[in-house]
Amino acid sequence: MAAHRYGLSLVFILIFSLLAHPSSCDTLEKANDNTGEKQSVSDAPQEVNTDGSAAVEDLNERQWQSTDVEVDRSDGTKDSETFTPAAAKDQFQEELVIRPLHSGDIYASFQFRTLWDIDFLQEGQKVSHYRLFPKSLGQVLSKFSVRELHISFTQGFWRTMQWGQPFIPSPPGAELWVWFHDTVSDVDGNWKELTNVLSGIFCASLNFIDLTNTVQPSASFKPLGLGNVTDHRFLRYATLPREIVCTENLTPWKKLLPCGSKAGLAVLMKSEKLFHSSFHSQAVHIRPVCQDEQCTSKAWELRQTLNVVFDLYTSGQGKKEWSLFKMFSRTLTEACPLATSSKIYVDITDNPEGELFELTPATPLLSQAVVLGDRRTYSVYDLTRAETFGQLRSLNLLLRWKGDSGDMLRPLLHAERYVAGFGLQTGEIHTVIYNNHPYRAFPVLLMDSVPWYLQLYIHTLTVTSKSRDNKPSE
Amino acid sequence: MPLTKAGQFFSSGHTNNWAVLVCTSRFWFNYRHVANTLSVYRSVKRLGIPDSHIVLMLADDMACNYRNPKPATVFSHKNMELNVYGDDVEVDYRGYEVTVENFLRVLTGRLPPSTPRSKRLLSDDRSNILIYLTGHGGNGFLKFQDSEEISNMELADAFEQMWQKRRYNELLFIIDTCQGASMYERFYSPNLMALASSQVGEDSLSHQPDLAIGVHLMDKYTFYLLEFLEEVHPASQANMNDLFKVCPQSQCVSTPGHRTDLFQRDPGSVLITDFFGSVRKVEITKDTINLTSPVELPVQKSGRGDIQIESLTYVDQLPVSEIIHQA
Numbered sequence: 001m002a003a004h005r006y007g008l009s010l011v012f013i014l015i016f017s018l019l020a021h022p023s024s025c026d027t028l029e030k031a032n033d034n035t036g037e038k039q040s041v042s043d044a045p046q047e048v049n050t051d052g053s054a055a056v057e058d059l060n061e062r063q064w065q066s067t068d069v070e071v072d073r074s075d076g077t078k079d080s081e082t083f084t085p086a087a088a089k090d091q092f093q094e095e096l097v098i099r100p101l102h103s104g105d106i107y108a109s110f111q112f113r114t115l116w117d118i119d120f121l122q123e124g125q126k127v128s129h130y131r132l133f134p135k136s137l138g139q140v141l142s143k144f145s146v147r148e149l150h151i152s153f154t155q156g157f158w159r160t161m162q163w164g165q166p167f168i169p170s171p172p173g174a175e176l177w178v179w180f181h182d183t184v185s186d187v188d189g190n191w192k193e194l195t196n197v198l199s200g201i202f203c204a205s206l207n208f209i210d211l212t213n214t215v216q217p218s219a220s221f222k223p224l225g226l227g228n229v230t231d232h233r234f235l236r237y238a239t240l241p242r243e244i245v246c247t248e249n250l251t252p253w254k255k256l257l258p259c260g261s262k263a264g265l266a267v268l269m270k271s272e273k274l275f276h277s278s279f280h281s282q283a284v285h286i287r288p289v290c291q292d293e294q295c296t297s298k299a300w301e302l303r304q305t306l307n308v309v310f311d312l313y314t315s316g317q318g319k320k321e322w323s324l325f326k327m328f329s330r331t332l333t334e335a336c337p338l339a340t341s342s343k344i345y346v347d348i349t350d351n352p353e354g355e356l357f358e359l360t361p362a363t364p365l366l367s368q369a370v371v372l373g374d375r376r377t378y379s380v381y382d383l384t385r386a387e388t389f390g391q392l393r394s395l396n397l398l399l400r401w402k403g404d405s406g407d408m409l410r411p412l413l414h415a416e417r418y419v420a421g422f423g424l425q426t427g428e429i430h431t432v433i434y435n436n437h438p439y440r441a442f443p444v445l446l447m448d449s450v451p452w453y454l455q456l457y458i459h460t461l462t463v464t465s466k467s468r469d470n471k472p473s474e
Numbered sequence: 475m476p477l478t479k480a481g482q483f484f485s486s487g488h489t490n491n492w493a494v495l496v497c498t499s500r501f502w503f504n505y506r507h508v509a510n511t512l513s514v515y516r517s518v519k520r521l522g523i524p525d526s527h528i529v530l531m532l533a534d535d536m537a538c539n540y541r542n543p544k545p546a547t548v549f550s551h552k553n554m555e556l557n558v559y560g561d562d563v564e565v566d567y568r569g570y571e572v573t574v575e576n577f578l579r580v581l582t583g584r585l586p587p588s589t590p591r592s593k594r595l596l597s598d599d600r601s602n603i604l605i606y607l608t609g610h611g612g613n614g615f616l617k618f619q620d621s622e623e624i625s626n627m628e629l630a631d632a633f634e635q636m637w638q639k640r641r642y643n644e645l646l647f648i649i650d651t652c653q654g655a656s657m658y659e660r661f662y663s664p665n666l667m668a669l670a671s672s673q674v675g676e677d678s679l680s681h682q683p684d685l686a687i688g689v690h691l692m693d694k695y696t697f698y699l700l701e702f703l704e705e706v707h708p709a710s711q712a713n714m715n716d717l718f719k720v721c722p723q724s725q726c727v728s729t730p731g732h733r734t735d736l737f738q739r740d741p742g743s744v745l746i747t748d749f750f751g752s753v754r755k756v757e758i759t760k761d762t763i764n765l766t767s768p769v770e771l772p773v774q775k776s777g778r779g780d781i782q783i784e785s786l787t788y789v790d791q792l793p794v795s796e797i798i799h800q801a
Binding site: 248 | 535537544560563564566571588591592593786787788792793794
């Protein structure tokens with residue numbers, strides 16, 4: 001029995017872009033990941049001996065040096081003053097992607113990524129030292145045995161036909177989906193408590209999520225992280241489409257970042273500008289990922305993303321000229337000192353000769369990546385290098401449109417939904433899915449969750465494609 | 475013998491401060507009630523009470539309301555002079571969560587076990603609590619969310635429960651509604667002091683409209699209360715008698731009232747910062763203490779008793795054949 005979902009038709013775009021998503025993520029990050037993932041692990045002398053093979057890996061050149069550690073075991077004298085901290089097993093990267101849109105609007109997407117080489121769910125290892133990974137989320141993960149957590153708060157509706165595909169799609173309101181570990185015996189109980197705890201962390205009314213609006217998708221959602229277990233009994237999904245996003249949700253979200261909102265890209269997050277936009281979405285995604293190329297062990301990845309589309313007329317005063325100051329009322333002065341990489345990418349794919357818009361200050365760095373199935377070119381500003389900030393010690397990107405942009409490429413997949421008729425007797429819900437590819441067909445998975453007070457008659461379901469009725473198979 | 479400064483410093487008997495600030499009205503034209511609550515929130519935060527000790531309940535969202543011409547702001551003065559919403563606000567109960575039941579549960583502490591800490595009033599018998607209510611009220615009741623009401627008897631009983639469970643040391647209750655004095659008539663627990671913006675039979679009036687936003691921004695009583703509190707800083711010696719004088723009838727049109735018979739100390743000796751601020755009583759000592767043994771770090775095991783040899787993989791996101799055969 002397929003679960004039906006009401007409220008957002010972009011779900012299958014979620015599915016489709018999820019296909020492309022892992023690749024886009026990796027290639028974008030490979031572009032900026034100039035240091036290896038390897039960390040030096042501190043081992044007591046005993047373990048190196050019994051293990052045989054060297055457990056200490058190569059220490060690559062990094063922009064900041066982690067302190068080498070040897071646990072001081074032989075020295076038991078009382079007046080030894082040395083206090084050696086453990087080697088850093090986590091790293092933090094921040095990036096901002098700016099994409100000018102053909103309608104004159106501008107799309108800014110922040111991503112803050114923390115990678116931590118630790119296994120919360122391993123027996124006997126109690127985590128007590130948190131450095132870059134926020135403690136509040138770490139404790140939530142271990143207490144409720146969560147394998148993956150995705151939560152997003154969105155205000156506004158993503159207009160695919162005018163803006164293209166988003167990097168990470170999200171429905172309006174609040175959306176939460178969680179994969180629990182297969183050791184959990186009472187998934188519903190854990191889910192209920194988890195929603196209450198998250199409502200406290202994010203200052204949102206997530207406690208309104210209960211069994212009447214939670215679904216357990218049986219086919220559509222797969223884990224985005226590592227793992228072989230895909231038993232859908234451990235998956236829960238819920239949305240609250242009427243949930244409001246405002247500064248009180250942004251404040252705790254900013255507090256989860258290692259540098260807070262004091263340094264790095266997060267200083268740009270001023271609520272008066274961010275919420276005066278056509279689309280605003282902030283999300284937290286936690287999943288286990290590969291620690292290294294061989295993928296023999298897990299690391300935890302926490303990604304905090306914030307997508308915002310600034311409107312030409314409300315924020316731009318009608319002038320097709322965008323700058324960091326105009327968008328965020330701030331300029332950048334430094335990177336977050338705790339970040340291994342801090343970069344700004346500006347999408348210049350449609351502007352190879354500079355005839356469409358002009359980007360200042362000029363930068364020599366370029367990067368190419370395949371994003372959502374498209375090859376895009378980016379100008380890169382590396383904030384960890386002092387020369388990016390120039391003489392004034394502040395970076396204010398300026399993007400001035402020169403010519404008319406013309407039409408943009410039509411996005412491949414697109415969906416619409418509308419209501420026809422009225423009342424329970426003659427009302428209808430139409431979902432229209434468009435495939436704009438010239439010759440290819442794509443498999444599409446549509447998940448619809450219907451609230452309990454809306455009685456849909458399944459026998460009235462008709463599926464029409466190319467004006468021909470399709471009979472659904474059993 | 476008169477109390478010395480030091481004696482007075484240690485005589486108030488409280489060690490921590492809490493604030494419960496509630497706005498009970500919904501709908502855009504009740505913008506002023508949210509602005510009232512946020513002004514008190516701003517003053518209380520400025521004077522030192524941290525977010526973890528403030529339970530802020532706003533029944534509707536004005537800042538990111540679609541009708542707000544300046545999103546993410548709530549103004550208290552016309553011409554958009556002062557944004558009381560700020561950049562680091564944390565609202566604990568919002569929207570439909572603000573109900574009479576939740577309010578009483580917060581006060582008495584009888585919350586479901588999974589309630590997070592930020593939504594609880596974790597006060598003890600040495601806490602001074604400030605409770606501020608605003609909204610639409612009448613003779614003996616306060617309206618919540620346009621659908622239910624709390625009566626003055628229920629409120630008095632809730633405070634008595636708090637007293638029995640030793641959940642407060644002293645409590646200051648401020649209410650800004652029409653006929654607000656009726657809400658504190660029925661109190662009977664000790665150590666309560668109450669202020670209201672109007673007497674029984676009188677209406678509390680709103681202050682100024684802002685033509686750009688299109689609604690009244692604040693109520694008169696809280697507007698002058700905010701002006702008074704802006705002058706207060708953590709070291710100020712202003713006391714409760716000054717607070718009673720805020721907004722006389724010439725300014726407020728209604729007559730503010732107060733009740734101090736249940737309070738044990740003389741109001742003239744109660745500092746404003748005893749309730750609105752979080753002044754920590756610090757005793758400075760010149761003695762040094764030697765820490766003897768250094769802290770020993772626990773030995774970090776490598777934790778990989780059995781190393782997983784097989785490599786892990788990501789799952790296929792759209793396994794079409796599997797899905798077709800599954801159904």
